[in-house]
Amino acid sequence: xxxxxxxxxxxxxxxxxxxxxxxxxxGLPQMHIVGLPSTxxxxxxxxIKSAILNSGYEYPRRRITVNLTPAGIRKTGxxxxxxxxxxxxxxxxxxxxxxxxxYGIIGELSLEGRVLPVEGVxxxxxxxxxxGIRQFMIPAANLPEALLAEEIRVCGVDSLSDCVQKIHxxxxxxxxxxxxxxxxxxxxxxxxxxxxxxxxxQESAKRAAVIAAAGNHGLFLxxxxxxxxxxxxxRISTILPPMTRQExxxxxxxxxxMGKVDPAEGGIRKRPFRMPHHSIGRxxxxxxxxxxxxxxxxxxxxxxxxxxxxxxxxxxxxESLRIPIEDHTITHxxxxxxxxxxxxxxxxxxxxxCPCGFNGDPDHECRCSFVQRENYRRKLSGAMLxxxxxxVNMEKVQYKDLKGRDPAAVSSGELRRQVTDARAFAAAxxxxxxxxxxxxxxxxxxxxxxxxxxxxSSAYDKLHLSPRTYIKALRVARTIADLDQSPRIEIxxxxxxxxxxMALYDFENGAE
Numbered sequence: 001x002x003x004x005x006x007x008x009x010x011x012x013x014x015x016x017x018x019x020x021x022x023x024x025x026x027g028l029p030q031m032h033i034v035g036l037p038s039t040x041x042x043x044x045x046x047x048i049k050s051a052i053l054n055s056g057y058e059y060p061r062r063r064i065t066v067n068l069t070p071a072g073i074r075k076t077g078x079x080x081x082x083x084x085x086x087x088x089x090x091x092x093x094x095x096x097x098x099x100x101x102x103y104g105i106i107g108e109l110s111l112e113g114r115v116l117p118v119e120g121v122x123x124x125x126x127x128x129x130x131x132g133i134r135q136f137m138i139p140a141a142n143l144p145e146a147l148l149a150e151e152i153r154v155c156g157v158d159s160l161s162d163c164v165q166k167i168h169x170x171x172x173x174x175x176x177x178x179x180x181x182x183x184x185x186x187x188x189x190x191x192x193x194x195x196x197x198x199x200x201x202q203e204s205a206k207r208a209a210v211i212a213a214a215g216n217h218g219l220f221l222x223x224x225x226x227x228x229x230x231x232x233x234x235r236i237s238t239i240l241p242p243m244t245r246q247e248x249x250x251x252x253x254x255x256x257x258m259g260k261v262d263p264a265e266g267g268i269r270k271r272p273f274r275m276p277h278h279s280i281g282r283x284x285x286x287x288x289x290x291x292x293x294x295x296x297x298x299x300x301x302x303x304x305x306x307x308x309x310x311x312x313x314x315x316x317x318x319e320s321l322r323i324p325i326e327d328h329t330i331t332h333x334x335x336x337x338x339x340x341x342x343x344x345x346x347x348x349x350x351x352x353x354c355p356c357g358f359n360g361d362p363d364h365e366c367r368c369s370f371v372q373r374e375n376y377r378r379k380l381s382g383a384m385l386x387x388x389x390x391x392v393n394m395e396k397v398q399y400k401d402l403k404g405r406d407p408a409a410v411s412s413g414e415l416r417r418q419v420t421d422a423r424a425f426a427a428a429x430x431x432x433x434x435x436x437x438x439x440x441x442x443x444x445x446x447x448x449x450x451x452x453x454x455x456x457s458s459a460y461d462k463l464h465l466s467p468r469t470y471i472k473a474l475r476v477a478r479t480i481a482d483l484d485q486s487p488r489i490e491i492x493x494x495x496x497x498x499x500x501x502m503a504l505y506d507f508e509n510g511a512e
Contacts, residue, residue, distance in 0.1 A: 001023075003091040003100065004097075005083040005100055006103065007104065008124035008128050009076065012339040012340070013253050013294065015123035017130070018069065019068075023091070024092070029060070031045045032063070033084075034065070034066070036068070036073065040078060047081055050112075051085055051111060057089060078118060079121075082137075087100075094164060095168050104125065104135070107163070114158065115139045115157050115160065117142050118139060119259040123253045135153045135174075136152060136153070136154045137166065144265065148249050148267050198235070199235070200409070201395065201397045208221075209235075210415055210418055211483065214418070214483055215478070217435075217476055218346075218347040218390065219236075219349070220385075220390065221233060222391060223396075229350040236348060238412040240303070240304075243271060248268060251301060257294070258299070272304070273300075278312040298341040300343070302345070306348045306350070307350070310349040315379055315381070324343045326387070329342055354368045434479075435482065444471075446489060447489065452488070452494055456470075456474075473498055477489045477493040477497040481493045
Protein backbone atom coordinates (compact mmCIF):
# COMPACT_ATOMS: atom_id res chain seq x y z
CA UNK A 1 0.00 0.00 0.00
CA UNK A 2 1.18 3.49 -0.87
CA UNK A 3 0.45 6.48 1.39
CA UNK A 4 0.88 10.18 0.70
CA UNK A 5 1.47 12.81 3.37
CA UNK A 6 1.61 16.57 2.72
CA UNK A 7 4.59 18.48 4.07
CA UNK A 8 7.03 21.15 2.91
CA UNK A 9 10.67 22.27 2.93
CA UNK A 10 12.30 25.69 2.95
CA UNK A 11 14.01 26.68 -0.28
CA UNK A 12 15.83 29.79 0.85
CA UNK A 13 13.05 31.62 2.71
CA UNK A 14 10.28 30.22 0.51
CA UNK A 15 8.17 27.26 1.58
CA UNK A 16 7.98 24.56 -1.10
CA UNK A 17 5.24 21.90 -0.77
CA UNK A 18 6.54 18.33 -0.60
CA UNK A 19 4.67 15.03 -0.60
CA UNK A 20 6.16 12.11 1.35
CA UNK A 21 5.13 8.95 -0.53
CA UNK A 22 5.62 5.71 1.39
CA UNK A 23 5.51 2.21 -0.08
CA UNK A 24 5.76 -1.09 1.85
CA UNK A 25 6.93 -3.96 -0.31
CA UNK A 26 8.48 -7.41 0.02
CA GLY A 27 12.20 -7.45 0.58
CA LEU A 28 14.84 -6.96 3.23
CA PRO A 29 13.51 -4.93 6.19
CA GLN A 30 15.19 -1.59 5.58
CA MET A 31 14.21 1.97 4.72
CA HIS A 32 15.26 3.82 1.58
CA ILE A 33 14.64 7.57 1.23
CA VAL A 34 14.84 9.00 -2.29
CA GLY A 35 14.05 12.38 -3.82
CA LEU A 36 17.26 14.39 -3.23
CA PRO A 37 17.36 14.09 0.59
CA SER A 38 20.14 15.76 2.57
CA THR A 39 22.27 13.97 5.16
CA UNK A 40 19.98 15.29 7.89
CA UNK A 41 16.98 13.62 6.25
CA UNK A 42 18.88 10.36 5.65
CA UNK A 43 19.76 10.21 9.35
CA UNK A 44 16.06 10.34 10.25
CA UNK A 45 15.66 6.58 9.63
CA UNK A 46 16.80 5.52 13.10
CA UNK A 47 14.89 8.35 14.82
CA ILE A 48 11.68 7.38 13.06
CA LYS A 49 12.05 3.67 13.84
CA SER A 50 12.67 4.28 17.55
CA ALA A 51 9.83 6.85 17.74
CA ILE A 52 7.34 4.40 16.18
CA LEU A 53 8.34 1.52 18.46
CA ASN A 54 8.43 3.67 21.62
CA SER A 55 4.99 5.07 20.78
CA GLY A 56 3.49 1.59 20.97
CA TYR A 57 3.16 0.82 17.26
CA GLU A 58 4.55 -2.10 15.28
CA TYR A 59 7.41 -1.31 12.94
CA PRO A 60 7.05 -3.01 9.53
CA ARG A 61 9.45 -5.86 8.80
CA ARG A 62 9.38 -5.09 5.12
CA ARG A 63 11.18 -2.93 2.61
CA ILE A 64 10.16 0.72 3.13
CA THR A 65 10.60 3.15 0.25
CA VAL A 66 10.01 6.84 0.94
CA ASN A 67 9.90 9.16 -2.05
CA LEU A 68 10.03 12.89 -1.38
CA THR A 69 8.45 14.59 -4.35
CA PRO A 70 9.10 16.74 -6.33
CA ALA A 71 12.48 15.07 -6.73
CA GLY A 72 14.21 18.16 -8.13
CA ILE A 73 14.11 20.13 -4.86
CA ARG A 74 16.75 19.46 -2.21
CA LYS A 75 15.08 18.18 0.97
CA THR A 76 16.67 19.14 4.25
CA GLY A 77 15.46 19.53 7.82
CA UNK A 78 14.45 17.29 10.71
CA UNK A 79 10.84 18.48 10.32
CA UNK A 80 10.27 15.66 7.80
CA UNK A 81 10.47 13.07 10.61
CA UNK A 82 6.80 13.32 11.54
CA UNK A 83 5.33 13.22 8.00
CA UNK A 84 7.50 10.20 7.11
CA UNK A 85 6.49 8.40 10.33
CA UNK A 86 2.81 9.19 9.68
CA UNK A 87 3.26 7.92 6.13
CA UNK A 88 4.62 4.59 7.40
CA UNK A 89 1.77 4.19 9.89
CA UNK A 90 -0.75 5.09 7.20
CA UNK A 91 0.71 2.42 4.90
CA UNK A 92 0.30 -0.03 7.81
CA UNK A 93 -3.38 1.02 8.08
CA UNK A 94 -3.10 2.61 11.51
CA UNK A 95 -4.54 5.74 9.88
CA UNK A 96 -7.04 6.18 7.06
CA UNK A 97 -5.56 7.51 3.82
CA UNK A 98 -8.52 9.86 3.39
CA UNK A 99 -7.95 11.44 6.77
CA UNK A 100 -4.23 12.06 6.19
CA UNK A 101 -4.72 13.81 2.84
CA UNK A 102 -6.51 16.75 4.51
CA TYR A 103 -3.54 17.83 6.62
CA GLY A 104 -0.14 19.40 6.22
CA ILE A 105 2.24 17.80 8.73
CA ILE A 106 5.53 19.15 10.13
CA GLY A 107 7.61 18.03 13.09
CA GLU A 108 10.85 16.53 14.38
CA LEU A 109 10.71 13.32 16.42
CA SER A 110 12.69 12.34 19.48
CA LEU A 111 13.56 8.69 20.10
CA GLU A 112 10.70 8.33 22.55
CA GLY A 113 8.18 9.74 20.08
CA ARG A 114 7.86 13.34 21.29
CA VAL A 115 7.32 16.01 18.63
CA LEU A 116 10.00 18.71 18.89
CA PRO A 117 9.82 22.32 17.60
CA VAL A 118 11.40 23.05 14.22
CA GLU A 119 12.61 26.01 12.17
CA GLY A 120 10.79 27.56 9.22
CA VAL A 121 7.24 26.65 10.22
CA UNK A 122 5.60 29.84 8.89
CA UNK A 123 7.08 29.79 5.36
CA UNK A 124 6.32 26.07 5.03
CA UNK A 125 2.69 26.58 6.08
CA UNK A 126 2.33 29.45 3.61
CA UNK A 127 3.84 27.26 0.89
CA UNK A 128 1.36 24.45 1.55
CA UNK A 129 -1.50 26.93 1.78
CA UNK A 130 -0.88 27.91 -1.85
CA UNK A 131 -1.62 24.26 -2.73
CA GLY A 132 -5.00 24.48 -1.05
CA ILE A 133 -4.13 22.93 2.32
CA ARG A 134 -5.84 24.71 5.21
CA GLN A 135 -5.38 22.34 8.18
CA PHE A 136 -2.03 21.61 9.76
CA MET A 137 -0.53 19.33 12.40
CA ILE A 138 2.61 20.95 13.83
CA PRO A 139 4.68 20.87 17.04
CA ALA A 140 2.75 22.50 19.88
CA ALA A 141 5.69 24.82 20.61
CA ASN A 142 5.45 26.31 17.09
CA LEU A 143 1.73 27.09 17.36
CA PRO A 144 2.05 30.88 18.03
CA GLU A 145 4.26 31.33 14.95
CA ALA A 146 1.96 29.31 12.68
CA LEU A 147 -1.06 31.43 13.64
CA LEU A 148 0.39 34.43 11.80
CA ALA A 149 -0.81 32.84 8.55
CA GLU A 150 -4.32 33.84 7.48
CA GLU A 151 -7.36 31.61 7.02
CA ILE A 152 -5.90 28.38 8.34
CA ARG A 153 -6.58 25.97 11.19
CA VAL A 154 -3.68 24.63 13.18
CA CYS A 155 -3.46 21.85 15.75
CA GLY A 156 -0.42 21.52 17.99
CA VAL A 157 0.70 17.95 18.76
CA ASP A 158 3.04 16.80 21.51
CA SER A 159 3.86 13.26 20.36
CA LEU A 160 3.58 10.87 17.45
CA SER A 161 0.75 8.96 19.13
CA ASP A 162 -1.06 12.26 19.80
CA CYS A 163 -0.77 13.17 16.12
CA VAL A 164 -2.00 9.73 14.95
CA GLN A 165 -4.97 9.85 17.31
CA LYS A 166 -6.05 13.33 16.21
CA ILE A 167 -5.76 12.45 12.53
CA HIS A 168 -7.61 9.15 13.02
CA UNK A 169 -10.45 10.73 15.00
CA UNK A 170 -10.52 13.97 13.02
CA UNK A 171 -10.52 15.89 16.28
CA UNK A 172 -8.18 18.21 18.12
CA UNK A 173 -7.82 21.62 19.69
CA UNK A 174 -7.91 23.68 16.49
CA UNK A 175 -6.76 27.27 16.62
CA UNK A 176 -7.88 29.95 14.16
CA UNK A 177 -5.29 32.42 12.87
CA UNK A 178 -7.40 35.63 12.74
CA UNK A 179 -8.41 35.91 16.41
CA UNK A 180 -4.88 35.03 17.47
CA UNK A 181 -3.42 37.86 15.42
CA UNK A 182 -6.02 40.31 16.71
CA UNK A 183 -5.12 39.42 20.28
CA UNK A 184 -1.42 39.93 19.49
CA UNK A 185 -2.08 43.39 18.04
CA UNK A 186 -4.28 44.42 20.97
CA UNK A 187 -1.43 43.96 23.43
CA UNK A 188 -0.31 47.44 24.47
CA UNK A 189 3.33 48.12 23.70
CA UNK A 190 5.37 48.61 26.82
CA UNK A 191 7.85 51.44 27.06
CA UNK A 192 11.07 50.42 25.28
CA UNK A 193 14.09 49.57 27.41
CA UNK A 194 16.01 52.31 25.62
CA UNK A 195 14.50 55.72 24.88
CA UNK A 196 15.49 58.94 23.16
CA UNK A 197 14.87 60.79 26.40
CA UNK A 198 18.07 59.16 27.68
CA UNK A 199 20.12 61.27 25.26
CA UNK A 200 21.25 64.65 26.56
CA UNK A 201 21.97 67.43 24.08
CA GLN A 202 22.58 66.47 20.43
CA GLU A 203 19.42 68.20 19.25
CA SER A 204 20.63 68.42 15.64
CA ALA A 205 21.38 64.70 15.60
CA LYS A 206 17.95 63.89 17.04
CA ARG A 207 16.34 66.02 14.35
CA ALA A 208 18.33 64.19 11.66
CA ALA A 209 17.26 60.84 13.11
CA VAL A 210 13.58 61.82 12.94
CA ILE A 211 13.93 62.93 9.31
CA ALA A 212 15.76 59.71 8.42
CA ALA A 213 13.07 57.59 10.09
CA ALA A 214 10.19 59.49 8.49
CA GLY A 215 11.53 59.19 4.95
CA ASN A 216 13.77 56.10 5.20
CA HIS A 217 16.84 58.16 4.35
CA GLY A 218 20.35 56.83 4.88
CA LEU A 219 21.94 58.54 7.91
CA PHE A 220 25.64 59.15 8.61
CA LEU A 221 26.65 60.19 12.15
CA UNK A 222 30.08 61.77 12.51
CA UNK A 223 31.67 62.73 15.82
CA UNK A 224 34.48 62.28 18.31
CA UNK A 225 34.59 59.15 20.50
CA UNK A 226 32.05 59.18 23.31
CA UNK A 227 29.76 61.86 21.88
CA UNK A 228 26.82 59.43 21.66
CA UNK A 229 26.76 58.16 18.06
CA UNK A 230 26.07 54.54 19.00
CA UNK A 231 23.67 55.52 21.78
CA UNK A 232 21.56 57.52 19.34
CA UNK A 233 21.68 54.91 16.57
CA UNK A 234 20.47 52.16 18.91
CA ARG A 235 17.33 54.19 19.60
CA ILE A 236 16.30 54.89 16.01
CA SER A 237 14.36 51.63 15.76
CA THR A 238 12.20 52.82 18.68
CA ILE A 239 10.85 55.79 16.68
CA LEU A 240 9.91 53.87 13.54
CA PRO A 241 6.16 53.29 13.04
CA PRO A 242 4.62 50.08 14.45
CA MET A 243 5.00 47.07 12.17
CA THR A 244 2.12 46.16 9.89
CA ARG A 245 0.83 42.60 9.70
CA GLN A 246 2.63 42.07 6.38
CA GLU A 247 5.92 43.32 7.84
CA UNK A 248 5.54 41.03 10.87
CA UNK A 249 4.99 38.05 8.56
CA UNK A 250 7.94 38.98 6.33
CA UNK A 251 10.36 39.31 9.25
CA UNK A 252 9.04 36.23 11.03
CA UNK A 253 9.64 34.15 7.88
CA UNK A 254 13.26 35.32 7.73
CA UNK A 255 13.97 34.78 11.41
CA UNK A 256 12.08 31.48 11.46
CA UNK A 257 14.28 30.05 8.72
CA MET A 258 17.33 31.14 10.72
CA GLY A 259 15.93 29.60 13.92
CA LYS A 260 15.81 32.98 15.67
CA VAL A 261 12.09 33.18 16.56
CA ASP A 262 11.27 33.00 20.26
CA PRO A 263 8.60 30.25 20.56
CA ALA A 264 6.93 32.17 23.39
CA GLU A 265 6.38 35.27 21.22
CA GLY A 266 5.70 33.37 18.01
CA GLY A 267 6.82 36.18 15.75
CA ILE A 268 8.96 39.29 15.25
CA ARG A 269 6.87 42.15 16.65
CA LYS A 270 9.59 44.77 17.07
CA ARG A 271 11.50 46.27 14.19
CA PRO A 272 14.90 44.61 13.85
CA PHE A 273 18.09 46.42 14.81
CA ARG A 274 21.23 44.79 13.43
CA MET A 275 24.71 45.96 14.35
CA PRO A 276 27.36 43.75 12.68
CA HIS A 277 30.98 44.03 13.80
CA HIS A 278 33.39 45.70 11.39
CA SER A 279 35.30 42.41 10.97
CA ILE A 280 32.29 40.81 9.23
CA GLY A 281 32.86 39.29 5.79
CA ARG A 282 30.91 39.80 2.60
CA UNK A 283 28.85 36.62 3.03
CA UNK A 284 27.97 37.51 6.60
CA UNK A 285 26.73 40.94 5.55
CA UNK A 286 24.77 40.20 2.39
CA UNK A 287 24.28 36.45 2.83
CA UNK A 288 25.63 33.50 0.89
CA UNK A 289 27.13 30.06 1.33
CA UNK A 290 26.88 26.81 -0.65
CA UNK A 291 23.17 26.79 0.20
CA UNK A 292 22.57 30.54 0.64
CA UNK A 293 21.31 31.80 3.97
CA UNK A 294 20.22 35.37 4.80
CA UNK A 295 22.87 37.88 5.81
CA UNK A 296 22.69 40.92 8.07
CA UNK A 297 21.03 43.05 5.38
CA UNK A 298 18.12 40.58 5.24
CA UNK A 299 17.93 40.21 9.02
CA UNK A 300 17.56 44.01 9.13
CA UNK A 301 14.57 43.91 6.75
CA UNK A 302 11.91 46.45 7.84
CA UNK A 303 14.28 47.69 10.53
CA UNK A 304 17.66 49.36 11.01
CA UNK A 305 21.11 48.27 9.81
CA UNK A 306 23.74 50.10 11.86
CA UNK A 307 27.36 50.08 10.72
CA UNK A 308 29.37 51.42 13.65
CA UNK A 309 32.94 52.51 12.95
CA UNK A 310 32.06 52.22 9.27
CA UNK A 311 35.54 53.33 8.17
CA UNK A 312 36.96 50.18 9.78
CA UNK A 313 34.93 47.89 7.50
CA UNK A 314 36.70 46.40 4.50
CA UNK A 315 36.01 48.49 1.44
CA UNK A 316 34.88 45.54 -0.69
CA UNK A 317 32.39 44.56 2.03
CA UNK A 318 30.87 48.05 2.06
CA GLU A 319 30.74 48.17 -1.74
CA SER A 320 28.62 45.00 -1.73
CA LEU A 321 25.83 47.04 -0.10
CA ARG A 322 25.33 49.38 -3.06
CA ILE A 323 22.85 47.30 -5.05
CA PRO A 324 20.84 45.97 -2.05
CA ILE A 325 20.36 49.53 -0.78
CA GLU A 326 18.89 50.61 -4.13
CA ASP A 327 16.92 47.47 -5.06
CA HIS A 328 15.79 46.39 -1.55
CA THR A 329 16.53 42.76 -2.54
CA ILE A 330 19.61 40.59 -2.76
CA THR A 331 19.84 37.63 -5.13
CA HIS A 332 22.27 34.71 -4.84
CA UNK A 333 22.79 32.20 -7.65
CA UNK A 334 23.77 28.68 -6.63
CA UNK A 335 23.56 25.40 -8.55
CA UNK A 336 21.56 26.98 -11.34
CA UNK A 337 18.96 28.40 -8.97
CA UNK A 338 18.25 31.95 -7.81
CA UNK A 339 17.67 32.64 -4.10
CA UNK A 340 16.12 36.06 -3.54
CA UNK A 341 16.00 37.69 -0.11
CA UNK A 342 14.34 41.01 0.83
CA UNK A 343 16.45 43.74 2.43
CA UNK A 344 14.48 46.97 2.84
CA UNK A 345 16.17 48.69 5.78
CA UNK A 346 17.14 52.07 7.15
CA UNK A 347 20.92 52.41 6.80
CA UNK A 348 22.67 54.19 9.66
CA UNK A 349 26.44 54.63 9.69
CA UNK A 350 28.75 56.13 12.30
CA UNK A 351 32.42 57.05 12.18
CA UNK A 352 35.08 59.10 13.89
CA UNK A 353 36.54 62.03 11.94
CA CYS A 354 39.96 60.36 11.82
CA PRO A 355 41.75 57.18 12.98
CA CYS A 356 42.53 58.57 16.45
CA GLY A 357 39.07 60.15 16.64
CA PHE A 358 40.05 63.62 17.81
CA ASN A 359 40.34 65.64 14.62
CA GLY A 360 38.52 68.93 15.27
CA ASP A 361 38.23 68.32 19.02
CA PRO A 362 39.33 71.49 20.85
CA ASP A 363 40.25 69.53 24.00
CA HIS A 364 42.39 66.81 22.40
CA GLU A 365 45.20 66.96 19.90
CA CYS A 366 44.81 64.87 16.75
CA ARG A 367 47.80 62.56 16.25
CA CYS A 368 46.95 61.58 12.67
CA SER A 369 48.82 62.78 9.62
CA PHE A 370 47.06 64.25 6.62
CA VAL A 371 47.65 61.03 4.66
CA GLN A 372 46.18 58.91 7.47
CA ARG A 373 43.07 61.05 7.59
CA GLU A 374 42.66 60.88 3.81
CA ASN A 375 43.06 57.10 3.73
CA TYR A 376 40.55 56.81 6.57
CA ARG A 377 37.97 58.87 4.69
CA ARG A 378 38.56 57.02 1.43
CA LYS A 379 37.39 53.75 2.97
CA LEU A 380 33.96 55.08 1.97
CA SER A 381 33.77 55.51 -1.79
CA GLY A 382 31.86 58.32 -3.42
CA ALA A 383 29.37 55.79 -4.76
CA MET A 384 28.70 54.52 -1.24
CA LEU A 385 28.33 58.05 0.15
CA UNK A 386 25.77 58.71 -2.59
CA UNK A 387 23.55 56.11 -0.89
CA UNK A 388 23.44 58.34 2.19
CA UNK A 389 21.00 61.25 2.22
CA UNK A 390 21.76 62.85 5.59
CA UNK A 391 24.98 63.51 7.46
CA VAL A 392 25.26 65.26 10.80
CA ASN A 393 28.31 66.22 12.83
CA MET A 394 27.56 65.42 16.45
CA GLU A 395 28.62 67.91 19.08
CA LYS A 396 30.57 67.32 22.24
CA VAL A 397 28.16 67.04 25.18
CA GLN A 398 28.73 69.66 27.87
CA TYR A 399 28.82 68.84 31.57
CA LYS A 400 25.81 71.01 32.33
CA ASP A 401 23.73 68.90 29.92
CA LEU A 402 24.51 65.72 31.86
CA LYS A 403 23.35 66.90 35.28
CA GLY A 404 19.74 66.78 36.46
CA ARG A 405 16.61 66.18 34.47
CA ASP A 406 16.38 67.65 30.99
CA PRO A 407 12.92 69.27 30.66
CA ALA A 408 13.39 69.52 26.88
CA ALA A 409 14.11 65.79 26.45
CA VAL A 410 11.66 64.20 24.03
CA SER A 411 10.73 60.55 24.42
CA SER A 412 10.81 57.90 21.71
CA GLY A 413 7.02 57.78 21.88
CA GLU A 414 6.70 61.45 20.95
CA LEU A 415 9.24 61.17 18.14
CA ARG A 416 7.48 58.07 16.84
CA ARG A 417 4.25 60.05 16.67
CA GLN A 418 6.02 62.70 14.59
CA VAL A 419 7.34 60.04 12.22
CA THR A 420 3.95 58.30 11.97
CA ASP A 421 2.12 61.59 11.38
CA ALA A 422 4.60 62.55 8.63
CA ARG A 423 4.06 59.25 6.83
CA ALA A 424 0.30 59.54 7.26
CA PHE A 425 0.39 63.07 5.79
CA ALA A 426 2.38 61.79 2.79
CA ALA A 427 -0.18 59.03 2.22
CA ALA A 428 -3.05 61.51 2.52
CA UNK A 429 -1.58 63.61 -0.30
CA UNK A 430 -1.75 60.61 -2.63
CA UNK A 431 1.85 59.44 -2.46
CA UNK A 432 2.10 55.67 -2.22
CA UNK A 433 5.79 55.75 -1.28
CA UNK A 434 7.68 57.46 1.48
CA UNK A 435 10.05 60.20 0.30
CA UNK A 436 13.26 58.20 0.48
CA UNK A 437 11.89 55.63 -1.98
CA UNK A 438 10.60 58.03 -4.66
CA UNK A 439 12.21 57.54 -8.06
CA UNK A 440 13.70 60.41 -10.07
CA UNK A 441 10.54 60.99 -12.11
CA UNK A 442 8.37 61.16 -9.00
CA UNK A 443 10.81 63.57 -7.31
CA UNK A 444 10.71 65.97 -10.27
CA UNK A 445 6.92 66.08 -9.96
CA UNK A 446 7.06 67.33 -6.36
CA UNK A 447 5.52 70.76 -5.83
CA UNK A 448 7.79 73.61 -4.72
CA UNK A 449 6.69 77.12 -3.84
CA UNK A 450 7.88 79.88 -6.19
CA UNK A 451 10.38 81.13 -3.58
CA UNK A 452 11.67 77.60 -2.98
CA UNK A 453 12.09 77.07 -6.74
CA UNK A 454 14.22 80.20 -7.07
CA UNK A 455 16.23 79.28 -3.97
CA UNK A 456 16.91 75.77 -5.30
CA SER A 457 17.94 77.14 -8.72
CA SER A 458 20.42 79.52 -7.10
CA ALA A 459 21.79 76.82 -4.77
CA TYR A 460 22.24 74.38 -7.67
CA ASP A 461 24.56 76.80 -9.47
CA LYS A 462 26.42 78.30 -6.50
CA LEU A 463 27.01 75.00 -4.72
CA HIS A 464 27.82 73.13 -7.96
CA LEU A 465 25.30 70.40 -7.24
CA SER A 466 25.03 67.34 -9.44
CA PRO A 467 21.67 66.07 -10.77
CA ARG A 468 21.82 63.15 -8.31
CA THR A 469 22.52 65.50 -5.40
CA TYR A 470 19.61 67.68 -6.53
CA ILE A 471 17.25 64.68 -6.48
CA LYS A 472 18.42 63.55 -3.05
CA ALA A 473 18.12 67.05 -1.61
CA LEU A 474 14.52 67.25 -2.83
CA ARG A 475 13.70 63.86 -1.31
CA VAL A 476 14.93 64.98 2.10
CA ALA A 477 13.20 68.37 1.72
CA ARG A 478 9.92 66.59 0.99
CA THR A 479 10.28 64.55 4.18
CA ILE A 480 10.96 67.71 6.19
CA ALA A 481 7.84 69.26 4.63
CA ASP A 482 5.86 66.16 5.64
CA LEU A 483 7.02 66.60 9.23
CA ASP A 484 5.76 70.20 9.04
CA GLN A 485 2.49 69.01 7.42
CA SER A 486 3.22 71.31 4.48
CA PRO A 487 1.68 70.46 1.08
CA ARG A 488 4.52 72.26 -0.75
CA ILE A 489 8.28 72.33 -0.28
CA GLU A 490 9.31 75.70 1.11
CA ILE A 491 12.65 77.53 1.36
CA UNK A 492 13.31 76.39 4.95
CA UNK A 493 12.82 72.76 3.94
CA UNK A 494 15.37 73.00 1.12
CA UNK A 495 17.80 74.96 3.27
CA UNK A 496 17.79 72.31 5.99
CA UNK A 497 18.07 69.53 3.43
CA UNK A 498 21.09 71.13 1.75
CA UNK A 499 22.86 71.52 5.09
CA UNK A 500 22.92 67.74 5.45
CA UNK A 501 24.24 67.32 1.91
CA MET A 502 27.00 69.88 2.47
CA ALA A 503 28.23 67.97 5.52
CA LEU A 504 28.58 64.91 3.30
CA TYR A 505 30.40 66.97 0.68
CA ASP A 506 32.85 68.28 3.28
CA PHE A 507 33.57 64.77 4.56
CA GLU A 508 34.13 63.38 1.06
CA ASN A 509 36.51 66.24 0.15
CA GLY A 510 38.38 66.27 3.42
CA ALA A 511 37.28 69.68 4.67
CA GLU A 512 38.40 70.32 8.24
